[in-house]
Amino acid sequence: MNIEEFQKEQKKENFIREYNLIQDDLCYYDNISKTLKGSQITKAKAFNRNKCIQYQGNGMFICKPIKDYNSSVYSMKKEFKEWTCNCQWFMKNRITCSHLQALFLFFKIKAMSNDLTNTCIVQ
Ligand SMILES: [Zn+2]
Numbered sequence: 001m002n003i004e005e006f007q008k009e010q011k012k013e014n015f016i017r018e019y020n021l022i023q024d025d026l027c028y029y030d031n032i033s034k035t036l037k038g039s040q041i042t043k044a045k046a047f048n049r050n051k052c053i054q055y056q057g058n059g060m061f062i063c064k065p066i067k068d069y070n071s072s073v074y075s076m077k078k079e080f081k082e083w084t085c086n087c088q089w090f091m092k093n094r095i096t097c098s099h100l101q102a103l104f105l106f107f108k109i110k111a112m113s114n115d116l117t118n119t120c121i122v123q
Helices: 003-018 040-049 088-093 100-115
Strands: 027-029 035-036 053-057 060-063 074-079 082-085
Touching: 035 060, 040 100, 053 100, 060 082, 074 100, 082 088, 082 100
Parallel strands: none
Antiparallel strands: 027 035, 053 060, 060 074, 074 082
């Protein structure tokens, strides 16, 4: 394995480590109905199917809304080695929200598809 392959493997491991932060079936805050709803993972998958997660540069990711499902764009970044989101649920509870679940799932998808372009590792 040459140095480039080694670095690629390291990146892949990092992505998978982020993915493993996913927790099962937490509920999420729905901005439209203003209530807590079903499964974060289901919502996280929907965000990924709709390609809502995008890298903005400087370690910042956004989660764009899904039409007829939610309405806000949220930003996520790593602060003091913890991922944070600016949504109401995360700000209030400081626990993983559906947007962060979607981001970790995004990392997993990127790692599995070996497509590490347009993504970044935030130290
Ligand atoms: Zn969030």
